[in-house]
């Protein structure tokens with residue numbers, strides 16, 4: 001039983017359709033990359049998968065032990081108020097909230113998890129700093145650390161490397177790969193970095209007028225990736 | 237000066253003044269706790285809106301000749317609070333516009349009802365009392381004091397219990413929803429607690445000034461402190477101090493309780509703004 005099955009899914013806003021009849025499935029331990037042009041509806045798809053907005057028609061079935069409480073999520077843009085007082089530590093720790101249930105305080109293990117994710121993202125020195133006074137890339141890393149805290153089984157990332165410098169970007173891809181391979185975490189990632197997508201992902205979902213869904217090898221063979229066609233021209 | 241102090245110490249011996257002080261401080265504490273969240277959720281005016289709803293509900297209770305109007309007023313206010321917080325989310329009508337709508341609507345209808353059905357000879361006096369609080373806090377019965385203190389204690393307990401959850405849904409509600417945090421439930425609890433606070437605070441400052449009691453301590457604390465925890469703690473302390481000071485001043489000089497407290501809050505806000513400017517400047 002796959003973790004997520006999308007059947008004849010139509011997505012959009014206020015009845016206006018953006019994606020028509022989408023069919024794909026995600027199995028436990030998959031590394032799926034969603035690619036496509038700006039405005040093709042990638043973020044909309046992710047928000048629908050997360051239950052933040054209803055689909056126009058069609059079904060999303062979940063299984064294989066996937067519950068909301070096992071999801072980690074990195075939004076593309078987080079609208080936070082400019083004057084919100086909060087430290088890096090408070091925000092990263094709040095990622096563990098989905099494991100708390102009705103328990104009022106965080107357990108030791110959860111604090112430890114937050115701490116190790118802060119370290120992983122290279123934020124140790126910024127731990128006590130105020131979130132709104134950080135740079136864009138630093139803020140992105142804080143939200144990533146929060147997503148890692150929330151993720152148990154499955155991690156949904158909307159353009160995780162946007163705004164990160166090359167070193168941190170590499171590190172980021174390495175961490176995601178490690179989570180996928182070592183911990184068996186399912187990864188669903190939206191990215192414009194097709195080069196990295198075909199390098200790391202096992203499956204690709206290309207959203208366009210003509211949707212592609214299949215393994216990375218099939219994707220390369222189909223010649224749909226602009227990056228690869230360019231390289232083919234160079235080689236040929 | 238010595239004369240004023242004498243008068244003050246004499247008043248402080250009186251049981252009803254002591255009661256008023258206790259209730260005032262406790263209510264101020266409660267309202268400041270939620271102020272931080274309300275300001276950050278862009279719901280600063282919900283206090284205004286809900287208190288006007290409570291005013292309208294009181295008018296209806298008076299027309300229906302209910303002897304004990306507290307449960308009725310509380311119920312109506314809770315329902316409106318839930319509706320308002322709901323509306324803020326699926327923004328057909330924007331949160332602030334919805335608040336404004338309900339707020340003025342309830343005020344107008346409440347006054348209209350009071351006018352048509354009033355049996356009291358001093359209508360404008362009654363209205364003024366409800367709007368500005370005036371002396372009602374000094375005329376509290378022992379029963380009302382216990383009710384206020386009990387409800388306040390409940391509010392504080394709920395706040396401590398849900399503190400981390402409140403932070404989570406205030407900072408990023410979508411993330412909370414997506415990762416399976418029961419944001420809707422916590423929003424509901426928040427709405428109920430706010431309604432309870434409003435009804436309590438109407439006794440202290442009257443329905444027009446409640447917003448001030450809720451938002452000023454939070455805004456002052458946000459000038460200086462930068463973590464959610466420190467802002468919450470600071471605004472609680474500020475609110476308690478301002479309320480106590482305001483009530484003492486009003487007793488000593490015979491000024492209206494509600495507006496004096498708010499005046500003290502305003503002065504504090506400017507002091508904290510200055511401190512924030514100075515310290516912010518040093519750091520950078």
Ligand SMILES: Nc1ncnc2c1ncn2[C@@H]1O[C@H](COP(=O)(O)OP(=O)(O)OP(=O)(O)O)[C@@H](O)[C@H]1O
Pocket residue numbers: 013018036037038039040041042043044045076
């Ligand atoms: N809240 C909204 N209401 C109505 N239409 C929207 C809304 N948000 C997005 N859209 C529209 O839906 C379409 C898809 O948007 P979406 O954000 O899913 O694109 P995307 O593939 O994530 O693009 P990008 O690569 O720029 O992130 C766009 O044409 C956009 O105009």
Ligand SMILES: [Mg+2]
Pocket residue numbers: 042043044076158
């Ligand atoms: Mg997007």
